[in-house]
Amino acid sequence: MIDIREADPLSDALRPVIEAHFTHGESAGPAESNHTMDADALAGPDIRFWALYEGETPLGCGALKVLPDGTAEVKSVHILAQARGRGLARVMMNRLAELARTEGLSALVLETGAAHLPAYDAARKLYEALGYSYCGPIFGYRDDPNSAFMRLALEPRP
Known part of the structure; x- marks a missing residue:
């Protein structure tokens, strides 16, 4: 059974997930365009x-x-690589959207790798399928040829 729960990114149990994420970010594009957060961040x-x-x-x-x-x-x-292909990233993205919607936020925004960085192809395709649209740089970022910025408006649920 799949369960999503608030967690401590510094916990030993999550170290392999955080390290895999950080390693992916370091290897997927130029260092000056890497915005991957480590466990402390x-x-x-x-x-x-x-x-x-x-x-x-x-x-x-x-x-x-x-x-x-x-x-x-x-x-x-x-x-994690061994769990991919099961729709788990979609499950996580949908949960984040629902949490943000419940908290009254107007939109979700994100930065990911640009189209010329193939390591981010699957992520961009997922975000597009979830209804995200491309936009200009989001809060805290500058225009960067290695970045794609996306936004999903959150309509309150009736």
Whole structure:
């Protein structure tokens, strides 16, 4: 059974997930365009972090950073390689959207790798399928040819 719960990114149990995510970010594009957060940053006061578990085995993670404009930035969504192909990233993204919607946020925004960085192809395709649209740089970022910025408006549920 898949379960998503708020978690401590500094916990030993989550170290393999965080390290895999960080390694992916370091290898996927130029260092100057890498915005991957390490465990210490994910444990910061302005970040909420969740882990995706199957039973008691962590398989992935995701985080939200609330921004001053009433939106939240999606951070550090990662599914371990051995668990990919099961729709778990979609499950995590949908949970983050529902949490943000419940908290009254107006939109989710994110930064990911640009189209010429193939390591981010699957992520961009997922975000597009979930209804995200491309936009200009989001809060805290500058235009970067290695980055794609996306936004999903959150309509309140009736």
